[in-house]
Structure formats: C-alpha cells, structure tokens
Amino acid sequence: MIKSNDYTNPLIIQRADPFIYKHTDGYYYFTASVPAYNLIEIRRAKTLSGLAHAAPRTVWRKHEQGPMSQLIWAPEIHYIGGKWFIYFAAAETTEFDNNGMFQHRMFCIECDNQDPMASEEDWFEHGQVKTPLNSFSLDATCFEFNDKLYYVWAQKDPQIRGNSNLYIAQMENPWTLKTEPVMLSKPEYEWETRGFWVNEGPAVLHHGDHFFLTYSASATDENYCMGMLSISDQKDLLVADNWDKSKKPVFQSDLKQHQYGPGHNCFTVAEDNQTDILVYHCRDYTDIKGDPLYDPNRHTKVQPFTWNSDGTPNFGKPVPYNYQ
Incomplete structure (x- = not known):
C-alpha cells in the first residue's frame, strides 16, 4: 500500500x-506555472x-506582444482523440481592467507529434x-x-x-465550445x-458512479x-441543479504542520495503478512580501487519498514537508 511518506x-x-x-x-507528464509566467x-x-x-522541456513561449504575451498561467496537458493538447491562460497586459481584474483569456495549443516533448515546432x-x-477567464x-x-x-x-465562477460546457472539438456555458458554482x-x-x-475525478469536481477558493495566501x-x-452534467456543493472546504491549511494555502489541484494514480493521488501546490509560511501571486514558493506536492464509506473522497490534511 502506498503511503504519503513514500514521496x-x-x-x-x-x-x-x-498538473x-x-x-x-507509462510516463507521467507534468506541467505547471513557472515563476516568470513566460513559457510552458x-x-x-x-x-x-x-x-x-x-x-x-520548453514547448511554447509567450509572444512579444498581443493576447498571449503576458502572465502565462496554469497549463494543463491532455491527450484527446489521439493528439496532445495544452490549455492555458494568458493576458495582453499586466494591467487590471475596469473591474479591477487581470485580463486573461483561455487558449489552446496542439501537438502533431506523438512525443509532446520532441520540439517546440511540433506545437501549434x-x-x-x-x-x-468576453471577460477574465482561466x-x-x-x-x-x-463519447x-x-x-x-x-x-x-x-x-x-x-x-470568478465555475462553468461547464460540452465541446465541439478541443478548442471550440458546442453548448452554452452552465454556471455550476459561485463564491458564496x-x-x-x-x-x-x-x-x-x-x-474532475470519476469514481464509482459519481463525478467529483474540486476547485480552489479565496485569496492565494493561507486562506486558499x-x-x-x-x-x-x-x-445530465449540464444541469446545474444536478450538482451538489459541499458547504465546507474539503482540503485546507494545516496550521500545526505549517502547510498553508493548499489548492489548484489535480488527480492522478500512483505507480501501482490503484492508489489515487492528490496533486496540489502549497506554501510553508505566511509572511509573504507583496502580492502572493508573485511569491514563487508555491511548491508542487503529492499525496495518496482514500474514500469514505459513502463514496466521497477523503483528502485528509496537507502532508508536512519531508525532504529526503
């Protein structure tokens, strides 16, 4: 059985x-925001x-100007229909819009090589x-x-x-929506x-006969x-009322272990192809100078999680640092 201290x-x-x-x-593929927010x-x-x-391996770099020239955030790599795709958010400027928000939009790149790490030229x-x-999205x-x-x-x-709120839609293809967006959740x-x-x-996680959709909430400091x-x-996944929302957080800071702001997670499976793994970022301090967004010390962590008797995931608490 795989345990947290195995990692x-x-x-x-x-x-x-x-992600x-x-x-x-048989390979694990990893991507994430880099501290300079300038490439994937x-x-x-x-x-x-x-x-x-x-x-x-760098597979894409930000443009010199235009909508994909600033603050490259949160890439995710997916394999859809026999091809590789990466979703990410980017902005044209670091300035805020009239709502006091960053000006990110969502973008998609595709690889025409079965090896996504072969060359930057393979991505278009x-x-x-x-x-x-037409608003801040990411x-x-x-x-x-x-199907x-x-x-x-x-x-x-x-x-x-x-x-920001959470939305879902069906897609015509990996870069085009097919249906109108449905809002699933808003901060409340x-x-x-x-x-x-x-x-x-x-x-998104599928287990048994249920889908579970985790998300991150609040500011990106210890409140995350x-x-x-x-x-x-x-x-029907596209009917908002069909979704149930937890009234309490399912994973949060552990002050005793100095683990702060765990979030922006994804899911994978361990090497045994059985143990479910929670992937997320976290800090080990709260004294952040300036905007938490520009503090580089949000580190990637992984830990196994289990399932409750009612079929819901039990993520436990963020494991402490254990440098080996």
Whole structure:
C-alpha cells in the first residue's frame, strides 16, 4: 500500500498550479506555472518521484506582444482523440481592467507529434477558446464521458460579485465550445470569500458512479482552500441543479504542520495503478512580501487519498514537508 511518506514533499520546488497526467505509454507528464509566467514546459518520468529530477522541456513561449504575451498561467496537458493538447491562460497586459481584474483569456495549443516533448515546432496554436462572456477567464480543464468532451473553467461575470465562477460546457472539438456555458458554482460561503471572492482551478475525478469536481477558493495566501461539487454520472452534467456543493472546504491549511494555502489541484494514480493521488501546490509560511501571486514558493506536492464509506473522497490534511 502506498503511503504519503513514500514521496518526497514538496515534490517539485516553485511550481504552482501543477498538473500531472499518466499516459498509456507509462510516463507521467507534468506541467505547471513557472515563476516568470513566460513559457510552458513539460517534464516526464516513469514514476512520480522521478518528476522531481526530470529535465523540463520548453514547448511554447509567450509572444512579444498581443493576447498571449503576458502572465502565462496554469497549463494543463491532455491527450484527446489521439493528439496532445495544452490549455492555458494568458493576458495582453499586466494591467487590471475596469473591474479591477487581470485580463486573461483561455487558449489552446496542439501537438502533431506523438512525443509532446520532441520540439517546440511540433506545437501549434488554435488561439482563444471563446465563451459568450468576453471577460477574465482561466484554469480550463476537460474530461470525456459517454463519447462527449466537456470543458470546465473559471470566469468572471460582471453581473455577479467576485472574481470568478465555475462553468461547464460540452465541446465541439478541443478548442471550440458546442453548448452554452452552465454556471455550476459561485463564491458564496465565508471560506470562499476570504480576501477575494474566488472559485477557480477546477479538477474532475470519476469514481464509482459519481463525478467529483474540486476547485480552489479565496485569496492565494493561507486562506486558499479546496471545495467540491458532486453529481451522479446518470444525471445530465449540464444541469446545474444536478450538482451538489459541499458547504465546507474539503482540503485546507494545516496550521500545526505549517502547510498553508493548499489548492489548484489535480488527480492522478500512483505507480501501482490503484492508489489515487492528490496533486496540489502549497506554501510553508505566511509572511509573504507583496502580492502572493508573485511569491514563487508555491511548491508542487503529492499525496495518496482514500474514500469514505459513502463514496466521497477523503483528502485528509496537507502532508508536512519531508525532504529526503
């Protein structure tokens, strides 16, 4: 049985918004925001621990100007229909818009090589993944179910208080929405509105006959935490009322262990192909100078999690650092 102390934590230093995908070739593929927010890199290894020492390969760099020239955030790598895709958010400027928000939009790039790390030239741009709202949007993820591709993301609605809500839509292809967006969640509870009113960083997990959608809430300091939505896979995923929302965070800071602001998670499976693994970023201090966004010490961590008797995930608490 795989235990938390089987992995060194943090696994990868100064990599926020981590995403790990285990492919059919037996490799784990890892990407995340880099501290300079200026490029997208991938690393891979046969084991999760091996990712810590794997050499990163840059596959895309920000433009000199235009919509993809600033603040490259939260890339995710997916394998859809036999091809590689990366979703990420980017902005044209570091300035705020009229709502006091960054000006990010969501973008998609595709690789026409079965080896996504072969060359930068193998990746080409599909441009912006457009939604009906032309507003701050980020943290896109996707999943397939019953031969349908779904897209989940965070976006600002100027008519709703806060920074971002969570939306879902079916996709025509990996870079085009097919259906109108459906809002699944907005910041409403006290733990979702500390510092900023935020629902972002969605991650989707299918277990048994249910989907679980975790997300991150509040400011990116020690208040950052994870909430969760759930739905039976027999119900229509595009009907908001079919989703149940947890009234309490499902993963949050552990002050005794000095683990602060765990969030922006994803899920993968351990080397035994049985143990479920929670991937997230976290800090070990609260004395942040300036904007927490520009503090580079959000580190990638991994830990196994279990399942409750009612079929819901039990993430436990953020494991302490255990440099080996």
